[in-house]
Amino acid sequence: MNSKILSLFLLILFSTSTKAEFSSNFLLANSEMGLQNHSGLSNLYSRGRSNRGHKAYKPGNTIISVGYGAFNFWKYSWANDDYTYDYYYGYSDYDNYKASGLGPLHFKAEYALSEIISLGLSVNYVNARAEWTNHYSTYSGQYFETGYTQGKYFNSLSVLGRMNFHFLTTKNLDPYLGFGIGYRSGKTEYYSNDPYFDEYYDKTILPIGCEFSMGLRVFFTPNIGLFTEFGLTKSLIQGGLAIKI
Incomplete structure (x- = not known):
């Protein structure tokens, strides 16, 4: 038990x-x-x-962009004016005609206020020149064998405040829409060594400019990349270097 x-x-x-x-x-x-x-x-x-x-764009970033634009409108429009009517010169058969130009040049600096909005400055410049030898003086009514050098020169500068809207940002890509408004100057000078010719120029009446574009930055390192923009600026398309500091 x-x-x-x-x-x-x-x-x-x-x-x-x-x-x-x-x-x-x-x-x-x-x-x-x-x-x-x-x-x-x-x-x-x-x-x-x-x-x-590690996104390509984030609040606190400062981004500098320097670029060159395609299609200098004034240069290309003047390139075919070797026989045309000009308001100041009349009809002329031009010798040694040549057209040249610089730009458009683009400089932008912006500061990222938030994940969506950045504010900054957009500076743009372009010039064009057409020059030729004219044997007939519209002003004196005489024909000259050696001829006179005549030409016209255009330049324009804009300094705009700029706002960009950023979306779909990734580690390497920064797409954005931008709008700018501010100061714009533009002047065309007409000149000649014809003693009967009075040099003349016309310029922008209302010195206000604006721009609208869509752009993309591609960063190959955390701070260095390339950018491109399409839109209504001094050039239809532009591209260049983007630096983030």
Whole structure:
């Protein structure tokens, strides 16, 4: 009888010990899994924050862009004027006609106020010149074998306040829409070494300019990249270097 009671007591003790050990191991395993899951979520959150921090555009950035534009309107429109009517020169058959020009040149600086909006400055310049030898003086009515040098020169400068709206930014890409408004000057000078010719110029009556464009910056390093823009500026398309500081 005593041996049966002793055996039953040992069986109950063993069963209780086994259950306690199983419960302890189960709780320990769950605790370790919880810590691992928490660590994984923390790492995922940290990586998310890190990726956001490495975007091509973010608040606090200052971006400088220097570029050159395609299609100097004045240069190309004057390039075919070797026989034409000009208000100041009349009809002329031109010799040694040549047209040249510089630009458009584009300079932009902007500061990122938020993840969407940046404010800055846009400076643009363009010039064009057409020059020729004219053997017939409209003013004196005489023909000259050697002829007179005549020409016209145009230049325009705009300094605009600029606002850009950034969207779909990634680590290397910064797409944006931009609008600018501000000061614009433009003047065309007419000149000649004909002694009967009075030099003349006309210029912009209302010195206000504006621009609208869509652009994209591509950064190959964290701070250096290229940009391109399409739109209504001094050039239809422009491109160049973008530097982030």
